[in-house]
Amino acid sequence: MQLHHVMVAIPAGGEAKGREFYAGILGLAELRKPPNLARRGGLWFTLGDRELHLGIDPEFRPAHKAHVAIVVESLAELRTRLEGAQARVWTDEPLPGMDRFYAEDPFGNRLEFLQPAQTADR
Numbered sequence: 001m002q003l004h005h006v007m008v009a010i011p012a013g014g015e016a017k018g019r020e021f022y023a024g025i026l027g028l029a030e031l032r033k034p035p036n037l038a039r040r041g042g043l044w045f046t047l048g049d050r051e052l053h054l055g056i057d058p059e060f061r062p063a064h065k066a067h068v069a070i071v072v073e074s075l076a077e078l079r080t081r082l083e084g085a086q087a088r089v090w091t092d093e094p095l096p097g098m099d100r101f102y103a104e105d106p107f108g109n110r111l112e113f114l115q116p117a118q119t120a121d122r
Contacts, residue, residue: 005051006068010042010107011060017106018043018054025085026078028052062108069112075099078113 010018022028028045032038041056052068072078079101082089088104100114 003050005053007053007055008068008109009057009060009063010054012041012056012058014107015041015043021106022054025081064110067110067112069114071114075101075113075115
């Protein structure tokens with residue numbers, strides 16, 4: 001088995017905000033959804049050799065504990081971009097071998113960003 005994609009729920013009509021955050025701020029490349037799935041709304045992005053899907057949930061509630069953990073090349077650069085966009089960013093307990101922080105997407109979903117400690121650029 002292997003992971004194909006992870007889906008993060010967003011509210012109906014959230015595509016513009018999702019695109020601005022995930023493509024604009026995080027720099028993920030958007031994928032075109034197949035026409036039969038596009039009518040459901042939402043967005044798909046590449047995330048390394050996997051995919052991150054934003055799916056419309058009519059009963060949307062932000063995920064405050066469950067989260068996607070994304071390894072990045074430069075935590076400092078990403079943190080600066082997120083803070084410049086007024087995203088909520090915070091640190092937590094250390095994780096051995098990794099530097100990390102958390103942030104919220106524009107819908108209040110928790111995301112974790114990590115970088116191996118030996119290449120950290122602090």
